[in-house]
Amino acid sequence: MSPSRPQTILFADVSGSTRLFETKGDVEARRLIALVLGALTQVCQQHGGRVIKTIGDEIMCTFPAALNGVLAACDMQRRMARDIDFVRDSLAVRIGLHHGDALEEADGDVYGDAVNTAARMASLAKREQVVTTAATYDSLSGRAPEARSLGKARVSGKLLPIAIVDLVWQEDTSGMTMVQSSVRAAAEEGEGAAVLRLRHRGRVVELGPHSEPFSMGREPGNGLQVEADWVSRTHAMVEYKRGHFTLSDRSTNGTYVRIGEDDEIKLHRDELHLRKSGTISLGQGIAVNTGDAIQFELG
Incomplete structure (x- = not known):
């Protein structure tokens, strides 16, 4: 194994x-994904990068410098x-990247903090989006694209949430709100002001931007245990990311x-930004689950 670099x-x-795969069938879907990965490989190599591996519908690349990776993305x-x-x-x-230290194995694979952080950025990115850390963006010079702050997000192995940004790759940027070298300051603006209170059967839980992801479910190991047959072992998670408290099912x-007086929403294997105040019910509609409903309030 070579030293970390x-x-x-x-x-x-x-x-x-x-x-x-559902709409195109296995053969055609595999063909289309192979075309996409082939195109991404070409772009990677044009910017001095190296493809480490492809797994299913994903490609992993390395670049010698942050600017190479950002321009490639x-x-x-x-x-x-x-x-x-x-x-x-x-x-x-969807693309995520990060510049930092990584270990390179004899077979060419890479491991380490930079890999974990880059994978987390990719998991936060949405369709047609490039997400990176503010630290990576702040290190750029020269032909750096513009970016927008996405607030902060937690990364496994790091004590505190880190600031992240969305790189603006579109050539027509009219109407977009941009930040450049001030991304880090913008991401930290108002830090600590948000508090989410959850109330369940007389218990009150307060979560802030630096809180660990908070799980709710039937098993005792959850932050909030709701014992009911219709509740999954780990049913839902509340996490502060991109400047919002997000509930994921x-x-x-x-x-x-x-939320407030709005109509009830059913969330299934998806996520939702929590706003103002309202009610959360695990596994059943709110009207039939009043005994175990969870009240939430942002303030």
Whole structure:
């Protein structure tokens, strides 16, 4: 194993690949994904990068410097947006990257903090988006693209949430709110002001921007245990990311949410930004689950 050295790690994967297999069938879906990964490989190499591996619908690359990786990521998105074959089949990718120390194995694979952080950035990215850390962005010079602050997000192995940004790769940026070298300050603006209070059967839990992800479910190991047959072992998670408290459902029966006086929403294997105040019900509609409903309030 070679010593750890600074490099930029980039992950990109095909957005909505599960639906692609459902609508196109296995053979055609595999063909289309191979075309996308081939195009991303070309862009990677054009920017001095190296493809470490492809796994299913995902590609992992390394670059010698942050600027190489950032420019490659933006060109990858432009390639997807311009290629008529990809546009016709509504193919898109999401990309995450980070510059930091990584270990390189004899077989060429890489490991370490930079890899873990880059993978987390990719998991936060949405369709047609490039997400990176503010630290990576702040290290850029020269031809750096513009960026928008996404607040902060937790990364496994790091004590505190880190500031993240969305790179603007689109050539028409009219109407977008930009930040450049001040990204870090913008991400930290108002830090600590947000508090989420959860109330359940007389218990009150307060969560802040630095709180660990908070789980709710049937098993005793959850931050909030709700003992009911219709509640999954780990049913839902509340996490502060991108400047918001986000509720994500991981259950079989879904999570029901009502914000203020709005209509009830059923969340199933998806996530929702919590706003103002309201009610959360695990596994059943709010109207039939009043005894175990969870009240929430932001303040």
